Amino acid sequence: MKKINMLLTLALTLLLLAGCSMQPPEWAKPKKAATTGEMTIGLSISTLNNPFFVSLKDGVAAEAQKLGMKVIVVDAQNDSAKQSNDVDDLLQQGVDALLINPTDSAAISAAVQSANNLDIPVITLDRSADKGDVKTLVASDNAKGGRMAAEYLVKKLGKGAKVIELQGVPGASATRERGKGFHEVADKQLDVIASQAADFDRTKGLTVMENLLQANPDVQGVFAHNDEMALGAIEAIESAGKDIPVVGFDGNEDAINSIKQGQLTATVAQQPKLIGQMAVDAARDVLQGKSVASSMPAPLKIVTKDRAE
The missing domain is CATH 3.40.50.2300 (Response regulator)
Structure with a gap:
């Protein structure tokens, strides 16, 4: 009888242990609703x-x-x-x-x-x-910003003005959207004589603008998809001894300072x-x-x- 009781006790113990081991590991448990501090x-x-x-x-x-x-x-x-x-x-x-x-x-x-x-x-x-x-x-509504830039250039330069577009990184949605909005207005009211990527980069903006100025000496205005490229374009334009309005996009501190100093013409400012x-x-x-x-x-x-x- 004692032997049977011992066996029953052992079986019950094993059953209880098995029940405990059926709990899922911590990583598999559903997460509780997060509180801010967590x-x-x-x-x-x-x-x-x-x-x-x-x-x-x-x-x-x-x-x-x-x-x-x-x-x-x-x-x-x-x-x-x-x-x-x-x-x-x-x-x-x-x-x-x-x-x-x-x-x-x-x-x-x-x-x-x-x-x-x-x-x-x-x-x-x-x-x-x-x-x-x-x-x-x-x-930001990038397409709307592109339209704002084109409308500003139309207002400043007049319809049919010859302009250059400096594009951002190919494949970035901001590049596609800003370009799309810009062309919705520019293709009807401006003459976009060149459009080239400078990858949202100031140094590339300088280099690309230098090349485009040589190929398009009659350019009257520039729209850059961001302020960094716009500031690079300004350097190229000043080095060439020209005075060409440039519109950027972002509204960063360097761009605002450049506008105050009478270099960059305008920027579509984000927040x-x-x-x-x-x-x-x-x-x-x-x-x-x-x-x-x-x-x-x-x-x-x-x-x-x-x-x-």
Whole structure:
């Protein structure tokens, strides 16, 4: 009888142990709804060698600090392959949400889909991703900004004026959208005599503009898809001894100072710090189970010497 009781006790013990071992490991358990202080956000920036994106990063950092959130920042250095690897690293670190400012809207799609597979929400800033589930895009209306630039050049130079367009990084949504908006007006009211990529880079803007000036000495105006290229174009124009109006896009500090000094003519000014702030707020809302709009536009304005900040 004692032997039977011992066997029954042993069986019961084993059953209880088995029941305990059926609990799933911690990583497999569903996440509880996040509270603000528990959140860690990964921020992948296309480049920190551009004042606009530095301001965007600062906007993210300031809002995250205000809400008690942690931010891990990585700089893609305008390299789409590096950005994909950076995002993979952020995913491995277990971030709760991803904020991505894509270098290339197509190239970043695989990384977005990797985050989707892990149920990590993705929010894009300034530029979109071509594929994958993005909760929201926080950006200026780039097409509207392109139209604003063209309309300004028409007003300043008159219809039919010969203009050059400096494009951003091929494949970036901002390049496509700004160019699309610009041409909606320019193709009807201006004469676009040349259009070439300078990759949103000041040095390339200088080099490309030097070459375009030699090939198009009768140019009357320039639209650059960002301020960095516009400032490079100004250097080339001044070196050539010419006086040609240049319109940029972003409204960064260097551009505003250049406008005040009578060099850069105008810029379509964005609000990068506000974009960063809005993206953090959107991430918080998504993580707390709230719905967000598929796109969140930040306002734009033309800044000239008469209205320089």
